[in-house]
Amino acid sequence: MDFKTISQKWQKKWDESKVFEPKVEKRPKFFFTTPYPYISGSLHIGHGRAVTESDVYVRYKRMKGLNTLFPLAFHITGTPVLGIASAIKKGDKKKIELYKGYVRNYIQDEKEVERTILSFQDPWKIVKFFVPKMMDEYKSLGLSIDWTRRFTTGDADYQQFITWQFKKYKELNYLIKGSYPVLYCPADENAVGEDDIQDADTNPVEKQEFTLLKFKMNNREILVAATLRPETVYGQTNLWIRPDIEYVRVNVKGETWIMTRECYGKLAYQKKNIEIIGTIKGTELIGKYAIAPGPDKKIIILPSKFVEPNVGTGIVTSVPSDAPYDYIALQDLQNNPEEIRKYGLNKEEIKAIDVIPIIQTEKYGNEAGVKVVKDRGIKNQTDPKLKEATQAVYKEGFHNGKLLENCGPYAGMKILFAKDKVKKDLIEQNKADLLYEVSREAFCRCGAKVVVAVLDDQWFLDFNANKWKEKAHECLEQMKLIPENSRKLYEDAFEWLDKRPAARRRGIGTPLPFDKNWIIESLSDSTIYMAFYTIKNLINKHKIKPEQLIPEFFEYVYLENEDITKLSEKANISPDILKEFRQNFNYWYPNDHRHTFKAHLSNHLSFFIFAHTGIFPKKYWPKKISLHGFVISEGTKMSKSKGNVISLLDVTKQYGADTFRTYIASATNPEGTFDWRSEEAEKIKKHLENITVLAQELIENKKQGTPSYQGHAIISRLQRYIQEADKALDKMELRDYAHIVIYHIPNLINKAKSKITGEQLHAVYHEIAEPWTKMLAPLIPHIAEELWNKMNKKGFVSTEKWPEADKNKIDLKAETAEITVHNTLSDINHVIKLTKNTKPKKIKLFIAAPWKYKFVKKLREILKQTRKMPEIMKQILTEELKPHAKNITKMIPKFIKDPSKLPEHELDQEAEINSIEEAQERIEQEYKAPIEIIPENESKENKAKNAMPGKPAILLE
Secondary structure (H helix, E strand, C coil), X not given: CCHHHXXXXXXXXXXXXXXXXXXCCCCCEEEEECCCCECCCCCEHHHHHHHHHHHHHHHHHHHCCCEEECECCEEXXXXXXXXXXXXXXXXXXXHHHHHHHHHHCCCCCHHHHHHHHHHCCCHHHHHHHHHHHHHHHHHCCCCCCEHHHCCECCCHHHHHHHHHHXXXXXXXXXXXXXXXEXXXXXXXCEECCHHHEXXXXXXXXXXXXXXXEEEECCCCCEEEEEECCHHHHHHCCEEEECCCCEEEEEEECCEEEEXXXXXXXXXXXXXXXXXXXXXXXXXXXXXXXXXXXXXXEEEEEEXXXXXXXXXXXXXXXXXXXXXXXXXXXXXXXXXXHHHHHHCCCCHHHHHHCCCCCCEEECCCECCHHHHHHHHCCXXXXXXXXXXXXXXXXXXXXXXXXEECCCCHHHCCCEHHHHHHHHHHHHHHCCCEEEEEEECCCCEECCCCECEEEEEEEEEEEECCHHHHHHHHHHHHHHCEXXXXXXXXXXXXXXXXXXXXXXXXXXXXXXXXXXXXXXXXXXXXXXXXXXXXXXXXHHHHHCCCCHHHCCHHHHHHHHHCCCCHHHHHHHHCCCHHHHHHHHHHHHHHCCCCEEEEEHHHHHHHHHHHHHHHHHHCCHHHCCCEEEEECCEEECCECCCCCCCCCCEHHHHHHHCCHHHHHHHHHHHCCCCCCEEECHHHHHHHHHHHHHHHHHHHHHHHHCCCCCCCHHHHHHHHHHHHHHHHHHXXXXXXXXXXXXXXXXXXXXXXXXXXXXXXXXXXXXXHHHHHHHHHHHHHCCCCHHHHHHHHHHCCCCCCHHHCCCCCCCHHHCCHHHHHHHHHHHHHHHHHHHHHHHHCCCCCCCXXXXXXXXXXXXXXXXXXXXXXXXXXXXXHHHHHCCCCCHHHHHHHHHHHHHHHHCHHHCCCCCCCHHHHHHXXXXXXXXXXXXXXXXXXXXXXXXXXXXXXXXXXXXXXXXXXX
């Protein structure tokens, strides 16, 4: 089956009819967004996941009668595109080959490929080349996007919009100027954010603030040690030094600090006018003493191999009571007389160093570092369990620890509060300073190593300003979140947010209106762009020029703050057109639902909420956010080097859009990890071919008529599938929905084909064909349109109403009867196999006694509340069931263990007998043996006692 041709056919028809370009109407609206893609090359299945999940859901909402808007734009601002152009200009062979590969996806002529790559030295040529290609690739997936609202973040009209946004920030005192630590690229001499750092979207990079403790020596030189736990200073026993490296002496504001050369390289970006004035070997420091800040006591300097020169300062303060690494290192040294002799240390003095308890927790007592080492059986510093043990101690101490009486003025304080208090006091006493590190080794897209720098005159968004956080929390409280358990992550992210650089010195983007030497950075210009979708089509329609989009224009359209007559004159836009802009925004906003990658929670999504609450009134605040998980390929992360990157071009060429859509939706629910497997994609393609053939069979043979009792059971189940699919889609449980429409309903049809024939089967086909086609439309819209067309239906199935379940056709008794017959046939086959009686002379079916039906119904309800035997017995032994207490006591345990053994619905004895009698002729023909149907309560056969509702006992003669 040529899925590609079918897809192209219907995509063309959708485009020509403008079916996905909604206008303002009286009916309720639904405005859905997902992040716009960054322009950096061909799209792959990672890009395809979010938009495909979004489209399945959006198509469903459209079919539910909502006026649905699903727009998309393109992100180009920041330094990545600039970095690509720069690398190509410099002749970067790796980058050139990468982009030749991208270009060859669209151009076969090698000379033209070379010319195109050469043109990429201009970043705007990259944008102009890839934007239309990316649009085509998205369209090839059958997305119901309104492309009339597209833009790029570098467009002049969009930059006017961002200029207004930042003027609002300044007006509201959210935008400030000052010195602050930022992630920084030394090569670009620019602050960098998530979009500028390699892999930062999946492996975030953050600033870490270390307290730089000052240890004064007799010669007034200062050893500096970085710590994340300043509250532990009262437990210091010694300092650790790497004996095999050379340290440097650094002049810092008249003080001489000792640190590694690597630390100096970091500190030089954070402090002004510091310089190296000398060196000193690690061995020269061992055995000397320094004054520990806090307790102000002498501690010894000792050798250790675990000290890393590039971590912190290359000098570590030792707190063995609460640092497993320190405790095990101290143990190793104390038990190594040869090492002690090697460095001329006093054996007795080293042996005498003891743990100083400083923090009490209920879980670990007052020597957490000691306890976890012993409990986990950690023997030395190379044990991999040390890392986990350290994290466990730090987490427990921070959340539940209290400082002991030996901790000076901080005694009795919770660690949660003591940490900042100790740090603040030590800094004020000039016994400490600050050092900033990156949370992991990170590289700018230009290839340079990212550091933390303190920049002067930097522009920041201050998330603690003017009760901004209170508004963000208020918005979050009223939002729906999928999954709901992500709420705590948002709350934590909000608390962590403080000040964030909002502008850079270079890159593509909107110049900061107050200082044109700065460019608004690429996350800060991507927080309220959803509002721009609501008017972009009108900007195009009325040919509004960028210079007409003055701040007052946006003030009126978005906030209705301006006098329309004065604005009309100033912007040279008629009042009627201005009212149209205002009407469109007011109709479509707020953003009803946003769907995005879960790694964006702490940045994009948090900023999205803050920006909306900072600028817009409550009625325009976002309503709902859903998250999707990671995308991997063949079990591993996608990468060019592994050759497992699957482009959307590959997908549509080899498998077709509907195959990809089905695979995405059916493999996992949105929050799960999607693992692309080519073999699985082939299976899904084949399955779609099979169900298309099946659907065509229904369409060709459907005919109105009267179904048999078995047909009624099939139709009843279909109605419940409609309900279940509707419920799953409403909750965005795409996997459950997809399984219903591509697996469960086809199985139901095949079940009908195996049991029903002729006109009765055609009557069932008539009941299924139309609603099933509608149910398929959100998932496989191209195939669904083709089927709709074969039914000679007018218009598009994409714009039809979602089928409503006919409650009058739901017949649980008919379904249960059919299930009972089906299970009875399976059980007879099983008994024949066990007894090897392949030609029984008679088959006796014993139908459960009437009390068992009441027992099963009552037990099913009780098991929803409890699984405790005494409570179950107390509730279930009604007067009617008490006579059967002995049997009930024996039966209940197996149902407690596996409640699924209880039937979902049950008949009564009479109805079950009737269902077996209706199928009696069919059963007798199949086994060529007479059937005798006997109620359990009328039989003396021992076998009869095994009968249960929906599961007759069987005896072969």
